[in-house]
Amino acid sequence: MIKRVLLFCDTLISKLVLSLRRFPEAICFYSVAVSILIYMNHITYNHETMNMLKRIAMIFALGAVMFLCIRVLLERKPFLGKRAKLLMYSGAIISLMLYYYFPLIDMNMVSVSRYIALSLSLYLIFTFIPHFYKKENYELYLITLFTRFFVTYLYSIVLFVGLAAIIFTIEQLFGIKITQGRLYLDIWLVVAGIFAPAFFLADIPQQEDKLYVEDYSKVLKVLLLYIVLPIIVAYTAVLYAFFIKILLTKEWPKGIVSNLVLWYSIISTIVIFCIYPLRNKDRIVYYFIRIFPKFIIIPLVMMFIAMGIRINAYGITENRYFVLVAGLWVAGCMIYYVSSKNIRNIILTVSLAIVMAMSVIGPWSSYSISKYSQNSRFEKILKQNDMITDAGIIKPSQELSSDEKEELTSILYYFERNHKLSDLKFLPENFKMEYMAKVFGFEPFHGIGIKYFSLHAMEGDELIDISDYDYYLDILPYMKMEGQSFEGNLNVSYSEREHQLKISSKGKLIYEKNVEDIARTVYEENEGKEVLKKREMLFTDENENIKVLYVFNHINGREDDDRTIIEYIEFKLFIKEI
Numbered sequence: 001m002i003k004r005v006l007l008f009c010d011t012l013i014s015k016l017v018l019s020l021r022r023f024p025e026a027i028c029f030y031s032v033a034v035s036i037l038i039y040m041n042h043i044t045y046n047h048e049t050m051n052m053l054k055r056i057a058m059i060f061a062l063g064a065v066m067f068l069c070i071r072v073l074l075e076r077k078p079f080l081g082k083r084a085k086l087l088m089y090s091g092a093i094i095s096l097m098l099y100y101y102f103p104l105i106d107m108n109m110v111s112v113s114r115y116i117a118l119s120l121s122l123y124l125i126f127t128f129i130p131h132f133y134k135k136e137n138y139e140l141y142l143i144t145l146f147t148r149f150f151v152t153y154l155y156s157i158v159l160f161v162g163l164a165a166i167i168f169t170i171e172q173l174f175g176i177k178i179t180q181g182r183l184y185l186d187i188w189l190v191v192a193g194i195f196a197p198a199f200f201l202a203d204i205p206q207q208e209d210k211l212y213v214e215d216y217s218k219v220l221k222v223l224l225l226y227i228v229l230p231i232i233v234a235y236t237a238v239l240y241a242f243f244i245k246i247l248l249t250k251e252w253p254k255g256i257v258s259n260l261v262l263w264y265s266i267i268s269t270i271v272i273f274c275i276y277p278l279r280n281k282d283r284i285v286y287y288f289i290r291i292f293p294k295f296i297i298i299p300l301v302m303m304f305i306a307m308g309i310r311i312n313a314y315g316i317t318e319n320r321y322f323v324l325v326a327g328l329w330v331a332g333c334m335i336y337y338v339s340s341k342n343i344r345n346i347i348l349t350v351s352l353a354i355v356m357a358m359s360v361i362g363p364w365s366s367y368s369i370s371k372y373s374q375n376s377r378f379e380k381i382l383k384q385n386d387m388i389t390d391a392g393i394i395k396p397s398q399e400l401s402s403d404e405k406e407e408l409t410s411i412l413y414y415f416e417r418n419h420k421l422s423d424l425k426f427l428p429e430n431f432k433m434e435y436m437a438k439v440f441g442f443e444p445f446h447g448i449g450i451k452y453f454s455l456h457a458m459e460g461d462e463l464i465d466i467s468d469y470d471y472y473l474d475i476l477p478y479m480k481m482e483g484q485s486f487e488g489n490l491n492v493s494y495s496e497r498e499h500q501l502k503i504s505s506k507g508k509l510i511y512e513k514n515v516e517d518i519a520r521t522v523y524e525e526n527e528g529k530e531v532l533k534k535r536e537m538l539f540t541d542e543n544e545n546i547k548v549l550y551v552f553n554h555i556n557g558r559e560d561d562d563r564t565i566i567e568y569i570e571f572k573l574f575i576k577e578i
Contacts, residue, residue, distance in 0.1 A: 012195075015202035023201050025067035027194075033060035034193035038186050044504045047495045051107055058115060059100045064197075065122040066092045072129045075207050109418045110367050113318065114360040124353040128346050130207060138346045139277050140211040145204070147217055152200040153192070160191045213277050224275050229288060232268055236292075239264070239299045246302075252309065258323055261303035265296055265330040272337065273345050293337040300331050314407075316373035317414065321366035322359065329355050367419070375425050378411050382426060387440075393426050395441035405445035412436070413444070413558075454530060455523060455555040457537045464534060469549060469574035490575065499569060503546060505577070510545040516566045519555045523564065542578070549574040 020027050036057040040050060070088050074080060104111050127145060131138040164184050170176055205211065239261065246252060272292070278285045307324055316324075333348055359366050381404050382388045385396045400408075412433060415424045421431050428439060437443050444452050466472070475494055491504045499516035502509060518539050526536055537552040556568035 012199070016198045018202040019198040022204075023068060023071050026064040026071070026201065027198055029060045029064035029067065030197050031194050033057045033064070034189045036060070037189050037193070041182050041185050041189075044491060044493065044502070044507060044509065047493070047497070054107060055100060055104050058104065059096050062099070062115070062119055062122070063092065063096045065119060065126060066096070068126045068201075069122060069129060072126060076130060076132075109318075114367075117356045117360040121353045121356040124349050124356070128349045128353075130205075131346055137211045137213075137277070138344075138349075139273060140213070140216065141205060142349070143217065143220065143274060144211065147220070148203045149200055152196050152203075155199065156191045156196040159195070160188050163187050163191075213281060216277060220274070221278065224271060225278075225282065225284065228271055229275075229284070232264075232271065232292075235264055236295055236299070239302070243298060243302055252306070257306040258303050258310070258327075261299045261306075262323055262327055262330075265300060265303075265334075266326065268292070268296060269330055269333050269348070273348060276343070276345055289337065293334040296334050297331075300327060300334070303327050311373075314410075315370075315377045317370050318366045318418065321369055325355060325359050325366075371415075371419060371423055374411050374414055375423075377407065378424060379426070381408055388426055392428055393439055395439075400442065402445070405442055408440065409436075409445045452558045453523065453527075453556070455526065455537070455552070456531050457534050457551075457553050458531050462534050464538070464551065466549070466574050469547070469576045471575040473573040473575070475569075475571055475573055490577070492573070492575070499566065501573075503548075503575065505545070511543060511548065513541065513548075515550070515569055515571070518550060519552065519557075519566045519569050520564050522552060523555055523557065523566075545578055547576040547578055 016027075036053055040053050040057075043049070067089075070092060073088075074085065103114060127142055128138070131141055164187060167183065167187075272289055275285050276289060279289055280286070304324075304327060307320065307327070311320055311324075314320075329352060332351065336347065337343065358364060362368070379388070382393065385398075385400060385404070387393055387396050412421070412424070415421050416433060421427060421433075422429075428435070431439065433444065471490060473492055489505055493502045493504075494500070494515075499514055499519075501511075501513050501515050503511040518541070522537060522539060526532055529536075534551070537555075539550040539552070541548045541550070551572040551574070552569070553572070554568060554570040555566065557564065557566040559565070
């Protein structure tokens with residue numbers, strides 16, 4: 001047993017050394033990102049500090065994949081001189097610094113989704129750089145990477161569970177308080193963020209390594225040929241039956257078609273990509289690759305029709321843009337399989353990396369197109385009701401229809417949630433949603449698809465016994481509270497954006513809660529009401545360190561697609577140390 005442990009340690013160290021020699025910058029960048037996350041796990045919550053640290057960690061994680069791309073490119077082009085290498089490294093570092101100070105300046109939907117898309121695009125580039133000029137076995141190379149990645153993280157999960165079990169057992173058997181839960185997250189960050197990348201990168205095939213069809217994973221082959229392919233064929237038959245039903249009934253379903261077809265078509269494209277090396281070894285694979293891309297065209301047409309109906313009614317948003325672009329990419333892949341006689345699957349990966357990057361950068365990006373589309377809808381409704389003058393928006397002379405009120409409300413909430421209200425044309429300067437009745441002549445409309453709600457505590461209703469509490473704090477929406485101290489012992493931090501409350505004592509976190517979850521509970525227990533008694537707006541919570549009383553004054557939000565979304569919270573906080 002000891003020999004096996006020593007052998008495992010020796011293997012781990014050798015792989016770490018190999019990874020450091022081959023990809024030193026990436027391993028260092030991953031390590032720094034993990035160190036920052038561990039530090040964040042142990043400090044007292046402060047919104048601005050946490051936001052800054054998150055952005056720094058994201059930049060280092062992005063830098064890791066950038067330097068992975070540079071390293072495999074230099075392996076491909078070993079003859080490049082020192083000047084060219086210096087330009088590459090300098091360009092990467094400058095790009096990361098600029099990205100931190102500009103596109104990643106705020107942690108919102110746009111910056112986060114752009115970051116994810118660019119990161120995935122860089123990882124795709126990392127996979128195809130070594131095979132860009134090679135004509136064979138790119139599929140096998142990518143399958144090898146995926147298989148080793150899966151095995152690496154399977155090892156990582158087992159390692160984490162083992163270490164966590166050891167710590168938990170020591171705590172329970174010996175009564176030693178090693179951690180309050182944070183150590184488990186630290187261990188997972190180290191295992192998943194340092195151990196796993198080092199272990200995985202050590203097994204990346206070298207430039208001179210050759211891959212053969214005979215090395216194709218038997219498990220993957222059985223899974224794809226005898227399980228996945230029959231399921232895809234059966235699913236295709238269901239979609240065709242559904243298409244025939246639409247033709248007969250002349251009734252188009254709402255909403256569901258796009259998602260059903262999109263995921264099916266993406267999975268089908270991945271399967272074709274993975275089984276392509278087997279086309280000369282298996283007749284079923286050969287005929288499937290030749291015939292199936294033709295059959296997937298009709299479901300894709302169904303998807304585009306459904307998307308067209310949705311876009312015509314509600315305009316383009318980021319989600320619809322991504323679905324549409326993904327559908328177009330899949331359609332392009334199928335057309336390529338049908339029309340090309342000399343197929344190179346690397347084109348699929350290259351095109352996907354380009355599409356992902358272009359969808360989040362430039363005037364053609366999802367954000368620019370979505371804002372333009374929603375602005376056009378907004379302007380059209382205003383012009384139809386003569387609500388635009390040289391001075392700005394005026395109230396309509398006649399009451400708007402329910403549909404128009406709902407559309408205007410949804411557009412305003414879309415910009416408030418995903419962008420900025422100032423990005424919407426014709427709005428008064430510094431417009432807020434609470435000014436809607438004053439500007440548009442009606443409150444946010446409670447349409448059929450979206451239900452808005454507002455809970456208020458009854459004024460002068462009853463007295464609340466607070467004799468059991470030591471501290472009081474009034475928390476208002478949109479306030480910036482980095483930390484409120486009481487007598488030097490307690491420190492309270494509240495993030496309005498995330499509705500996250502944290503209480504620390506002498507630098508140690510003793511209480512943490514998402515107030516949105518509590519407000520949602522209060523609303524669900526009093527659904528259908530607007531004005532509540534004070535005792536109905538109370539919520540008490542405690543742990544072994546602290547007792548907290550929430551006294552809510554206002555809770556506003558909406559129900560959207562079976563989700564209860566809390567948008568506005570105003571409450572008082574009473575605290576007692578136990």
